[in-house]
Amino acid sequence: MNKYTVNLSTIFTEVPFLERFKKARDFGFSYVECQFPYISSIIDIQQELEQHQLAMVLLNLPPGNWEKGDRGIAADPTRVNEFRRSVHEGIKYATALKVSKIHCMAGIVSEVNTDKARETYKDNLHYAGTEMAKHGLTILIEPINQYDMPGYFLNDIREAEQILKEVDLPNVKLQFDFYHIERVHGNSLSIYKQYADIVGHVQIADVPGRHQPGTGEMDYQKVIHYLNDTYEGFIGLEYTPHGKSEESFEWLSWISKGEK
Numbered sequence: 001m002n003k004y005t006v007n008l009s010t011i012f013t014e015v016p017f018l019e020r021f022k023k024a025r026d027f028g029f030s031y032v033e034c035q036f037p038y039i040s041s042i043i044d045i046q047q048e049l050e051q052h053q054l055a056m057v058l059l060n061l062p063p064g065n066w067e068k069g070d071r072g073i074a075a076d077p078t079r080v081n082e083f084r085r086s087v088h089e090g091i092k093y094a095t096a097l098k099v100s101k102i103h104c105m106a107g108i109v110s111e112v113n114t115d116k117a118r119e120t121y122k123d124n125l126h127y128a129g130t131e132m133a134k135h136g137l138t139i140l141i142e143p144i145n146q147y148d149m150p151g152y153f154l155n156d157i158r159e160a161e162q163i164l165k166e167v168d169l170p171n172v173k174l175q176f177d178f179y180h181i182e183r184v185h186g187n188s189l190s191i192y193k194q195y196a197d198i199v200g201h202v203q204i205a206d207v208p209g210r211h212q213p214g215t216g217e218m219d220y221q222k223v224i225h226y227l228n229d230t231y232e233g234f235i236g237l238e239y240t241p242h243g244k245s246e247e248s249f250e251w252l253s254w255i256s257k258g259e260k
Helices: 017-026 042-051 077-097 111-133 157-167 178-184 188-198 220-230 251-257
Strands: 003-007 031-033 055-060 101-103 138-141 172-177 199-204 234-237
Touching (some): 042 077, 111 138, 138 199, 172 178, 178 188, 188 220
Parallel strands (some): 031 055, 055 101, 138 172, 172 199
């Protein structure tokens, strides 16, 4: 049986970030993940994890200035030094919090700079992968759909696979978000089967609203059953709850019973 991990950046947002750890434990979860933990100190997060007997399995590198539109900086040729500093900040948090995987967002890129951005992205991933390998960490890249994030550099899974081949480091892998892949390509389960050997982490949300399974068009009963049979890692619940967070876990019951 796979282990579900609650993304504290998208779920339990009714309360401040540090209060979400208790919420996760109260609803029976043992594992959490988040996008950007840097709003809180390492010590504060450590205390929450220890107090509520939780393990954090995933975080993102600092994305640049999110409020001003940054969605990662790894593909930006003008911010290589800033990216390298972000790598070490991510490593500091990950090692202190005992997190083994870090997602690296590529960023928004103008079409006229695509070639230079691609080379920068590869070079930065190689640097990050090399640095993270010293600490036993895995770095992840994720295709993100252009409906939610127009101009995002990495938006096609075939391109992601090719970049991984060119970077050619064993600790640089694919983060497969069924929501994004369904929005970009459709047939996300079929596509997952093609790329499963390079997947380092899985996330889920329904299409089109990015809410919990059962609120949209996807057959998550089939997806989860396949993952239960073939995938040994964590499944990140990176959805925006439709309704209250506390009520958004009902799908777990009908998934486990094989009904909807």
